Amino acid sequence: MPELPEVETIARQLRPALVGRTIVSANVRWARTIAMPSARKFGNDVKGQRITEVARRAKFLVLKLQGPEDSRSKTYSILIHLRMSGDLSIRDSKIKPDKHDRLIFLLSSPSKAAEGESSLVFNDTRKFGRVWLTDDLQSVLGGLGPEPFSDEFTPEWLYTNLHARHRLLKPLLLDQSFLAGLGNIYTDEALHMAKLHPLAASDSIKRKQAEVLHEAIRAVLQEGIRRNGASIDWVYRGGEYQNYFRVYDRTNRPCIVCGRKIQKLVVGQRGTHICPHCQKLR
Ligand SMILES: [Zn+2]
Incomplete structure (x- = not known):
């Protein structure tokens, strides 16, 4: 999608x-x-x-x-x-x-x-x-959360709103009423960049981690736009971000950070890709 x-x-x-x-x-x-x-x-x-x-x-x-x-x-x-x-x-x-x-x-x-x-x-x-x-x-x-590139979406906003809920991190990031625009690909990419596990509880995220996650969300979306999006399971648009995935669709291939194998799990019925070494569930 x-x-x-x-x-x-x-x-x-x-x-x-x-x-x-x-x-x-x-x-x-x-x-x-x-x-x-x-x-x-x-x-x-x-x-x-x-x-x-x-x-x-x-x-x-x-x-x-x-x-x-x-x-x-x-x-x-x-x-x-x-x-x-x-x-x-x-x-x-x-x-x-x-x-x-x-x-x-x-x-x-x-x-x-x-x-x-x-x-x-x-x-x-x-x-x-x-x-x-x-x-x-x-x-x-009317029911949508803020845009990731808006002034409203700040590290402080993210920290406060992660703590206003007790949800699993990935399903919450996919929830369009929380934050608008993220889907399965860019959520997996942002969580890997931020070294956060998709099953972490939203209200367990520390202030510094929220800052890193905020930066990671913007970074992966920015890079996706720069590459004209990802051409994968939808109609081809000439996008090439699929060639730069960190974890998405890279099951059993080496993590670009630590070299260990990327794993696929299911979170909230969605295929989810993580590096079990970089993204530990604490
Ligand atoms: Zn890794």
């Missing part, structure tokens, strides 16, 4: 192609892709809206919209969560849809001189991806 660095990469790649374009129409090819409102209302309401911004919040892509000039209608946003297999691409509108295309936005030409129209296509083999249209971002995003 794409995590913060992958969704950020997609937002950066789509931004130049989408900002300023108007949605001519939306073809909902699988109604359950639309989480809110109904598929029919979605199609009606996005028509004529201009995309003013392509942003990311947690693992959501956010397309901010502006209605036609003369309307005093509300300001809407389209939110997209790719989940397991969702993919977004820009395509020539003359190309025949694929059977896994769930939603196709027909976009206006970027300029009068440009030929033809193009489409923004949401393709999703496994059908877990969802799309929202709302004038109230908080109704969808």
Whole structure:
């Protein structure tokens, strides 16, 4: 599943192609892709809206919209969560849809001189991806924890909030209401960098360890973004962070710090990779 660095990469790649374009129409090819409102209302309401911004919040892509000039209608946003297999691409509108295309936005030409129209296509083999249209971002995003690169996320915040709960460290870091954007890959990577065991109790983490974990979370996400994300079990994006994994997907291979074998365990039903020597459970 794409995590913060992958969704950020997609937002950066789509931004130049989408900002300023108007949605001519939306073809909902699988109604359950639309989480809110109904598929029919979605199609009606996005028509004529201009995309003013392509942003990311947690693992959501956010397309901010502006209605036609003369309307005093509300300001809407389209939110997209790719989940397991969702993919977004820009395509020539003359190309025949694929059977896994769930939603196709027909976009206006970027300029009068440009030929033809193009489409923004949401393709999703496994059908877990969802799309929202709302004038109230908080109704969808309101429950999320802070962004790892925000000013709110400080070492002190992390220490205080780890101690406000009694949870296992890895499941807590995966919890989007605690901290937004981390998934299985980057959590394993950050915990290894910070030399912390995924099964440690959140309120057992010392102040210094919280500082190191804070730095590790930012470091692995930053590196993931720099490598355009990791291309692994989801649609290929040209990311190459998978070539730089410390522990993820490296079972039985040597730890880059101590040389001992990486182990795979299951934590909260998620495959979890650790170095048992560097990440001791105390
Ligand atoms: Zn090690």
